[in-house]
Amino acid sequence: MxxxxxxxxxxxxxxxxxxxxxxxxxxxxxxxxxxxxxxxxxxxxxxxxxxxxxxxxxxxxxxxxxxxxxxxxxxxxxxxxxxxxxxxxxxxxxxxxxxxxxxxxxVKVLDIYFLTHSMGIVADAQPGGGVYHAIIGSLEQVGLATIIAAPIGILTAVYLVEYGGRGRLARAVTFFVDVMTGVPSIVAGLFILSLMLIFEMEPFGFAGSLALAILMMPVVVRSTEEMLKLVPNELREASLALGVPKWRTILKVVLPTSIGGITTGVMLAIARIAGETAPVLLLVFGNRFINNNPFEGAQQSLPLYIYQQYSQSAGENTAYDRAWAASLTLIAFVMILNLVARGIARWKAPKSGR
Known part of the structure; x- marks a missing residue:
């Protein structure tokens, strides 16, 4: 030895x-x-x-x-x-x-019946009723807001990282994104409400989607911007050295490399707006019946349903229980979104070669 x-x-x-x-x-x-x-x-x-x-x-x-x-x-x-x-x-x-x-x-009233029925003609003081119409409204409103905000936010982030540099326009866009990040939800709702009053429009689901999109955009911009900055410059330079145009480099190299983080940011932004009540209360107004058309007539959503049931539950255990059951449904919805975001991030994460 x-x-x-x-x-x-x-x-x-x-x-x-x-x-x-x-x-x-x-x-x-x-x-x-x-x-x-x-x-x-x-x-x-x-x-x-x-x-x-x-x-x-x-x-x-x-x-x-x-x-x-x-x-x-x-x-x-x-x-x-x-x-x-x-x-x-x-x-x-x-x-x-x-x-x-x-x-x-x-869990007191959360069951299949509660998830598949609306309030309809059920009074708040009576047992029964469900949250199906609020689930439909939330899915449609949040989905439309995502369709609006996600592409705009991602393209804005691409401009700031890939094209803007330190120019005046890029600094101005960054400033307004920072300002929009701190805008209260009620202000976004009042802005859309003022437009509705100008055009003499009645409450409808898409109006709530517009307000939610305003709240969602800065979150998407910031998260996407950080993900794009994490892409190594060597990948961009290698693609450009091969004669690939810049737009094609962004489309085929930069975005695929950061798609996991971008998707996670979008999912977290969706979770951020899923529980907003103030804009929906101003613009969507609420509806006890099922309304599958977000472009016509008042519509319900989960946060608004919780607020209305809880505010009308004075001395009534049935409305109080429905409010808590809807809260549990909303938490489950947000939790599923976070799990999906984590799964996509892990799936799309770059694999280290050996």
Whole structure:
């Protein structure tokens, strides 16, 4: 056996003592127990206070134990890791609470009948009725908004990245995109409503789609712009060096390379507008019956259905339950969109060659 192998097997003098892998879990369990004890003695009734006190004790105990066993330098690293985990749990708990509340209250009336029937002649105080007309309205309105906003947003991003450069027009477009990103949804609804009043038009589904498209466009532009910037310039230069025109390089090289990220951005933009209520309330107006034509007559949507049922549920459990069931349906719709976006992104992700 060589001398190098013998040296490698010797314990390193530079390696100090280290805490076992299970120590963070033990410290967390002890912190929770101590926090509960302090809360009971101090009279804290809120579980939120218990959680915050547990996190604070966990950070203090982690630093103290790590500093004693591993040294202050390693203790600082562990305290930073602990802060990340505490922040993650603080962000995760409200999300889990929201999902649990929606599921527990929404499953009371959520069934096949609820998904395949409209309110029709069912009064809000009566049991029965469903959300089918709202699902149809949301799908049509969001679908039309996507057909309008996605091509415009993608082409705008292509111009900004591939053609605009640092020109005045590109800077102006970027500025207005940033402004549109912060425009409240009610302002987009009022803009379309003012046009409807000028032309003396009645509420209809496509008007809501126009407002949703305004809200969706800046999200598509920003996400597509970032995806196009990630495409290596070497791919563009190689295509141009072969004599391929720039428009064809964009169409055959740049867009296919970033199609996964672009699709993900569009899906996330759809999820962003799927829960908008204010523009739909102003422009679509709501309808208790099924209306499959978004270009004529008032139409329903899931966010508007939730708002109307909840606002009319004073003392009526039936309308209250329908509002929560529709909320669960909307969450499921957005969740499916996010899963589809992740699947497409993974499917279209560039494969590293061997």
């Amino acid at each position: 060589s001398n190098a192998a013998i040296v490698d097997k010797r314990p390193s003098a530079l390696r100090g003592a280290s805490m076992p892998k299970w120590s963070p879990w033990a410290i967390a369990a002890g912190s929770v127990a101590v926090a509960i004890g302090i809360s009971l003695v101090a009279g804290f009734d809120s579980k939120i206070q218990w959680g915050l006190l547990s996190g604070l004790i966990f950070l203090i105990a982690t630093y103290g134990i790590a500093a004693r066993v591993e040294g202050r330098r390693q203790a600082k690293d562990r305290i930073a890791t602990g802060l990340v985990w505490v922040a993650f749990l603080v962000a995760l708990i409200p999300l889990l609470s929201l999902v649990w509340t929606t599921v527990s209250r929404g």
